[in-house]
Amino acid sequence: MFKTLLGALGTGSTEVETELFTPGVQPGQPVQGVIRMRCQDRPVRINGVSVELITRAEREYDDGEQLLDMAFAQLPVFGPFELRPGHPLEGRFELLTPWETPITFYDGRHLHGTAVAVRTRVDVDGGFDATDTDPIGIGALPPQHVLLAAVESWGFGLRHADVEAGRVDRIPQQLPFFQEIEFGPSPRFPGLNQLEVTFLADPHGMYVVLEADKRAMMFAPGRDVQDAIRVDFATFQQVNWVDVIGQRVHLLAR
Incomplete structure (x- = not known):
């Protein structure tokens, strides 16, 4: 569906439609789609x-928290150009998702609390309009699936992310944010209130x-304790x- 974007900037009735050919991907895979634009009354x-x-x-x-929309993996598609009435324009794109992209699905379940979308940005006379946003599903990589299933096998129940x-x-990281996947307590580890899992992936592991x-x-007061494991995709x-997860969690619970 075409959406009117630029009327508020005084540029006439200019519309944009973004269609995704890949409604779901895994980290490291490309999102493919097309952007279509048209205008009604003047160039x-x-x-x-x-x-x-x-x-x-x-x-x-210190006094609370704030929710922010954070953009990443920007890709120019086309331009500059003049859009004329009766001459619609379209451009295809292939946007590579970073390996650290937050996942939104695991084992057929939506990870409540995490969402990822493709946002279209139009630059006209120095002003941006970014109202065309299309949600996309990010599925867990096979090693991520295996690790999350291993956590659940020890009695921790998936809550949200x-x-x-x-x-x-002290962990190499490319994006300015990270995902925490939260699990509730396990009867096998009565000393733990919850367990959180974070994945920071790259092409090799x-x-x-x-x-x-x-x-x-x-x-002893309650406190957070942390451990990190390096996973090699090849092995x-x-x-x-x-x-491995059982051994590491036992050490955290001591």
Whole structure:
């Protein structure tokens, strides 16, 4: 469906439609689509049209937190050009999703709290209009699926996932945010309130960050403890990840 974008900027009735050919991908795969533009009454000078991925992230402050729309993986599609009435224009694109893109689906389940979309940006006379946004599903990579299933096998129940603005300490990271996938407590680890999993992937493998919320004990306050595992994509199928996750969580729970 065409959407009117630029009327508020005094450029006439200019419309844009973005169609995605790939409604769902995995991190590292391309999103393919086409942008169609047309105008109704008079020519419009367009400086450029681009697409980008966008997700909503939480930024924490001393007195609370704020939700931010954070863009990443920007790609110019076409322009500059003059859009004329009766002469619609279209441009195809292939936008590569970064390996660290937050996932929104795992094991056929939507990860509530995380969303990713493709946003179309139109630059006209120095002004941007970015109202055309199309949601897209990001499925878990096979190694991510295996690791999440291993966590569930130890009795932790999947709750939700959110995206945090910032960086993970001492772990290589490309994007200015990271995803936390939260699991509720397991009866096998009564000393833990919850377990959070973060994936920071690259073309060759990924870091898996485990963060556990330890319950307060009689002589010890509650606190967060963290561990990280490096997974090699080429050899991950040779490892018993249920055993590895169990060993690491036992160490966190001590």
